[in-house]
Amino acid sequence: MIKTDVLVIGAGPAGSTAARFAAKGGAKVILMDKKSEIGSPKRCAEGVSKKTFDILELEADPHWITREIEGVRLVAPDGTDVWLTNDVIELPEAGYILERKVFDKHLAMEAGREGAEIRIKTQAKGLKKEADGSYTVTCECMGEVYDINAKILIGADGPESHVAKWAGLKAITKPKHMESGIQFEMCNAKMERSDVLEFYFGSVAPGGYFWLFPKGDDIVNAGLAIIPEMAEKSAYEYLVDAVNNCYATKDAQPVEINVGGDPVGGLVKEMYNDNIMLCGDAASQVNPLTGGGITSGITGGKYAGQVAAEAIKVGDCSKKFLKKYDKLVREDMGHDMDKYSKACDYLWSLDDDELNNIAHAFQDIEFTTIGTTELVKALIKAQPKAALKLGKLFL
Amino acid sequence: MMIVKDWCSYCGCCAGVCVRNCIEVKETALVFDENCNECGICVDACPLAALELEE
Numbered sequence: 001m002i003k004t005d006v007l008v009i010g011a012g013p014a015g016s017t018a019a020r021f022a023a024k025g026g027a028k029v030i031l032m033d034k035k036s037e038i039g040s041p042k043r044c045a046e047g048v049s050k051k052t053f054d055i056l057e058l059e060a061d062p063h064w065i066t067r068e069i070e071g072v073r074l075v076a077p078d079g080t081d082v083w084l085t086n087d088v089i090e091l092p093e094a095g096y097i098l099e100r101k102v103f104d105k106h107l108a109m110e111a112g113r114e115g116a117e118i119r120i121k122t123q124a125k126g127l128k129k130e131a132d133g134s135y136t137v138t139c140e141c142m143g144e145v146y147d148i149n150a151k152i153l154i155g156a157d158g159p160e161s162h163v164a165k166w167a168g169l170k171a172i173t174k175p176k177h178m179e180s181g182i183q184f185e186m187c188n189a190k191m192e193r194s195d196v197l198e199f200y201f202g203s204v205a206p207g208g209y210f211w212l213f214p215k216g217d218d219i220v221n222a223g224l225a226i227i228p229e230m231a232e233k234s235a236y237e238y239l240v241d242a243v244n245n246c247y248a249t250k251d252a253q254p255v256e257i258n259v260g261g262d263p264v265g266g267l268v269k270e271m272y273n274d275n276i277m278l279c280g281d282a283a284s285q286v287n288p289l290t291g292g293g294i295t296s297g298i299t300g301g302k303y304a305g306q307v308a309a310e311a312i313k314v315g316d317c318s319k320k321f322l323k324k325y326d327k328l329v330r331e332d333m334g335h336d337m338d339k340y341s342k343a344c345d346y347l348w349s350l351d352d353d354e355l356n357n358i359a360h361a362f363q364d365i366e367f368t369t370i371g372t373t374e375l376v377k378a379l380i381k382a383q384p385k386a387a388l389k390l391g392k393l394f395l
Numbered sequence: 396m397m398i399v400k401d402w403c404s405y406c407g408c409c410a411g412v413c414v415r416n417c418i419e420v421k422e423t424a425l426v427f428d429e430n431c432n433e434c435g436i437c438v439d440a441c442p443l444a445a446l447e448l449e450e
Contacts, residue, residue, distance in 0.1 A: 035422060043406060123421065159411035160420055175412045180442040228439040235442035259442045261408030 004030045005312045006305075007137060007150035008116075009124050009163055011038045011108045013294050014280025015156030017056065017301030018308070019118075020111035022154075025309020029116040030148060031108065032139065034123035039104030043158075043260030044294070045183060045213045045221045046098045047197065052295045055302060058110070060096065064103035066215040069095040070195040076359030077202035077352035085196060095197075097215050098294070127153070127166045133275045133317060135167075151317050152308045153276045156301065159261040161282040170269040171278060176227060177265030179208055179291055182235040183223025184243060186252035191220060200242070202352040206230040208291070210242040212249065222249045225262055225291055230348070235259075264288040264344070266337045271300075271329060272322045279304040285333065289340035289347070296333055303328040396449040397433065399425045403445040409437035 008019040011033035019031035047069070053060045071085030086094070112118050122141040130136055135153040139146055155163030159178065164171035191198070194217050200210040207227025212220050222243055226235050243249045263284040271283045279285060280297035287296060307325040311317045350358070403425055410418040417430040418437060438446045 041404070121422075125419075158407060160407035161411060162416060162419075165416035172414060173411055175436050175440060178408065178412050178440055180408060180440055182442040234444035236444065257404070259404045259406040259408070261406065261411045261440065261442075263411065 001136070002030070002146065002148045004028050004117075004148060004150050006030070006152045006154060006308045007135070007148055008032070008154040008156055009137070010156035010158055010280070010282070011035075011104070011111075011118070011120075012156060012158060012280055012297065013104060013107055014282075014285065014297035014301035014304075015154065016104070016107035016111045017298045018154050018156055018279055018305040019116040020107070020114050021302050021305025022308040022312075023111060023114035023116040023305075025306060025313070027152075027309045027312040029111070030119060030150070031111055031116045032119040032122040032124070033108075034121065036121050037101075037105075038108045038120065039101040041256075042100040042258055043181070044100055044258070045211055045223055046100050046215070046294075047095055047213055047292060048098055048294045049095045052298055055295070055299055056107075061106070064099045064106055065096045066099050066219075067097040067195060069097060069197055070193075071197075073192075073196050073198045074359070074362075075198060075200045076356045077204065078356045078359075080356060080359035080363065082359060082362045083196070085193075097213050097221070099215070124157070124162065127163070129167075129275075135275055151275060152311060152322075154304050154308060155276065155278040155282045156280045156297075156304075157282050159263050159281045161278070163276075164268070164270075164278050164282055167273065167276050169271075169273060169276070169278065171271070171283065173261075173263040173265055173268075173284060176229055177263060177284075178227075179225035179262035179264050180228050180231075180235045181208075181223060181225040181258075181260050181262050181291070182239045183221050183258040184239065184252075184254035185215070185219070185221050185256040185258070186243075186249060186254050187219050189214075189218050189220040189222070189252040190248050191218075192248070194218075198248070200246070201347070202350075202355050204242050204245075205238055206232075207348050210239075210246070212246070218252075220249065220252065222246070222252070223258070227348070262286060262291045262293070264291055264341075266341045267330065267334060271326050272319065274319045274322075275317045277304045277308065277322055277325050283329075285329070287340055288337060289344045299332055300329050303332070397427050397431060397437075398447040398449050400443075400445040400447065402443055404443060406442065408440050408442060409446060412436050412440045
């Protein structure tokens with residue numbers, strides 16, 4: 001049996017960051033992933049905020065940044081659009097579009113360079129809790145089955161989240177909170193501006209939105225996410241329709257199709273227990289409104305790695321000690337998640353006419369600064385009924 | 396019996412919503428274990444409509 005201090009399952013951005021910071025803190029770390037190539041296939045539209053690199057303590061590298069983003073364009077069902085770009089207004093946070101296949105691999109390499117041992121094409125098959133509290137995980141790699149015993153297990157195994165379920169944590173994503181996502185990466189796209197994110201709302205994607213995230217002058221991630229119980233057809237069928245009906249993508253050609261679930265229910269109830277922590281999508285560390293999970297997953301992963309290293313150092317891997325992780329995550333993102341969660345409940349409740357009305361009213365408002373608060377204030381002005389639904393959430 | 400269509404992309408969305416944790420997602424295979432009670436939640440969740448419940 002292989003023994004380690006920390007075993008991280010899943011080498012996405014959250015898992016690799018957890019492994020890196022645990023190793024940096026002095027723990028013996030194993031990072032494993034079932035895939036043949038870390039970062040591929042991507043399950044994601046690849047947008048991150050710039051602060052992500054401060055959290056990572058890394059410089060943004062042109063090898064994995066495809067585009068710097070200067071704003072957003074919000075499009076109502078009737079085509080009415082609202083542009084929020086930083087040449088006219090002050091945007092709260094700028095962002096980048098990544099090349100995830102390169103970025104994810106780079107983060108895993110950073111973990112490896114800190115001393116983490118990386119095992120690829122290695123899948124967890126199940127786990128067992130030992131009498132001393134540690135976890136023994138049964139792994140399979142190329143037909144070989146073996147056990148790894150870890151004082152601390154970090155589940156970063158994405159929306160599938162087998163680790164959480166095996167360990168009996170209250171972390172299951174309800175179907176109504178699992179966005180069903182699909183995307184084409186396309187060339188020949190005709191974006192009005194290739195440095196602006198576009199969001200299309202309404203019946204084009206029930207319970208979500210259709211997005212265009214530019215990766216080059218004519219290259220775009222064109223995708224959408226739906227909540228299946230609000231939908232009438234599969235996500236794929238919605239995407240084909242959306243792409244064909246959108247000026248920017250109707251003549252574009254796909255070079256990749258990406259699919260995946262996105263847990264948008266807000267932080268799971270139990271992100272930790274004795275000898276175990278969850279981070280990234282496995283803990284629903286995802287912005288419920290945008291569905292974005294890279295920045296928040298990396299934040300969660302860093303905290304998990306740091307707390308794991310401390311726990312190993314002091315020799316206390318108990319629930320009581322690991323509570324620190326839960327506290328750090330909830331203080332960092334819990335409040336925002338609750339806020340966004342309520343905002344999207346409201347947004348998804350609007351029909352196409354209501355969205356059109358809001359877009360019309362938005363066109364008359366001059367924004368000078370933009371944040372969720374400003375947006376929602378404008379929203380309430382445009383659609384007074386919104387105030388009733390949203391209550392005092394933002395004001 | 397759950398039928399996995401050959402256009403499945405092994406994204407794991409189905410496994411995420413499976414309350415019985417009985418779907419194993421390999422790189423190029425989807426395996427349902429004996430605990431599956433054919434509740435159909437995964438069928439609805441699939442972005443590609445790649446799962447079908449055989450009557």
